[in-house]
Amino acid sequence: MKKRRHRADGERMNKPLDVEVHALQIAVEVAAAWRTRIAPRGPAIPLGVVATIAAGGLLVDRPDHLAKVMMSASPGDFVGIARGVWGEVFARRPDLAQWAYLLLDWLYGETDERLRRRIKRTAEAALRAGQLELTTGRRRFTCDLLGPVLAALRSRPGLKVDTRMYAPSPTAWKLTAVSLRDLEPGRLFRDDAVGTGGLFRATAEVVRCQGLDPADMRWFGADSDELAVAATAINALIWELGPEVFFYAGDVRAFPHWPDEAERQRAWFLEQVGSVNEAMALLDYLKEF
Numbered sequence: 680m681k682k683r684r685h686r687a688d689g690e691r692m693n694k695p696l697d698v699e700v701h702a703l704q705i706a707v708e709v710a711a712a713w714r715t716r717i718a719p720r721g722p723a724i725p726l727g728v729v730a731t732i733a734a735g736g737l738l739v740d741r742p743d744h745l746a747k748v749m750m751s752a753s754p755g756d757f758v759g760i761a762r763g764v765w766g767e768v769f770a771r772r773p774d775l776a777q778w779a780y781l782l783l784d785w786l787y788g789e790t791d792e793r794l795r796r797r798i799k800r801t802a803e804a805a806l807r808a809g810q811l812e813l814t815t816g817r818r819r820f821t822c823d824l825l826g827p828v829l830a831a832l833r834s835r836p837g838l839k840v841d842t843r844m845y846a847p848s849p850t851a852w853k854l855t856a857v858s859l860r861d862l863e864p865g866r867l868f869r870d871d872a873v874g875t876g877g878l879f880r881a882t883a884e885v886v887r888c889q890g891l892d893p894a895d896m897r898w899f900g901a902d903s904d905e906l907a908v909a910a911t912a913i914n915a916l917i918w919e920l921g922p923e924v925f926f927y928a929g930d931v932r933a934f935p936h937w938p939d940e941a942e943r944q945r946a947w948f949l950e951q952v953g954s955v956n957e958a959m960a961l962l963d964y965l966k967e968f
């Protein structure tokens with residue numbers, strides 16, 4: 680098999696028009712850039728890098744400018760930019776920190792120069808593959824990038840990415856469009872095997888098509904895979920599901936009353952972080968969490 684070659688800085692990539700194909704292409708590039716033979720590591724950090732770029736893109740008017748700043752930053756400065764991004768996000772949405780922190784220990788834990796370079800290389804791969812075109816603007820409502828990224832990071836090198844665990848957008852759309860009638864604000868949506876939120880995304884699309892705002896709905900998602908739950912929390916931000924989002928990580932068969940627990944855990948978390956009124960201090964607080 681031919682050895683994979685990383686693209687040099689500035690080298691252009693053809694970006695597909697189809698959002699699903701584009702998401703998969705980004706996922707493959709991110710996984711290839713992250714992988715090294717000598718220091719295997721789980722998918723949390725690179726998933727967090729993609730989440731950071733997505734969150735940063737939502738904060739700025741000029742995502743192209745952000746891409747340039749991130750691309751030209753040193754590895755250490757990139758981590759600094761990422762801290763700034765999450766400081767802003769958590770200042771607005773402290774509830775999301777309850778799950779996002781699982782992807783962000785490189786912001787508040789110890790990182791050596793080699794890891795910082797690996798993080799930066801991964802960010803460059805995502806940016807070069809056009810991530811910000813997919814996770815900003817209206818395009819961001821049309822697909823799930825984090826699902827394929829998680830699947831690619833978990834796939835064995837050289838094998839096809841196994842995305843069977845996540846519902847592709849057209850399938851999710853068909854499943855939800857036929858079942859959603861008489862929608863009104865305050866409606867509760869529950870997914871006991873939420874994955875990275877594919878059905879939530881499709882539901883939000885149907886809600887918008889009916890002239891309503893997904894942010895006026897309530898969303899409850901559970902999964903035994905806590906990284907998938909963390910990804911859904913980031914997706915809730917990307918898809919603008921609003922403030923009423925509740926997540927649970929665990930086996931739903933063993934704990935069928937998980938929505939009550941999800942509400943309780945979120946309230947507890949917000950109470951804990953309520954006393955941490957400075958966004959950067961919140962990142963330091965999460966270090967001890």
Ligand SMILES: C[S@@+](CC[C@H](N)C(=O)[O-])C[C@H]1O[C@@H](n2cnc3c(N)ncnc32)[C@H](O)[C@@H]1O
Pocket residue numbers: 843844845846847851870871872873874875876877878879901902903904907929930931932
């Ligand atoms: C087909 S995927 C989810 C698809 C997702 N609803 C979507 O829209 O893309 C199945 C998910 O169920 C989760 N799962 C399987 N058994 C579970 C259990 N007992 N409790 C919670 N989650 C479970 C898996 O971790 C996996 O993420």
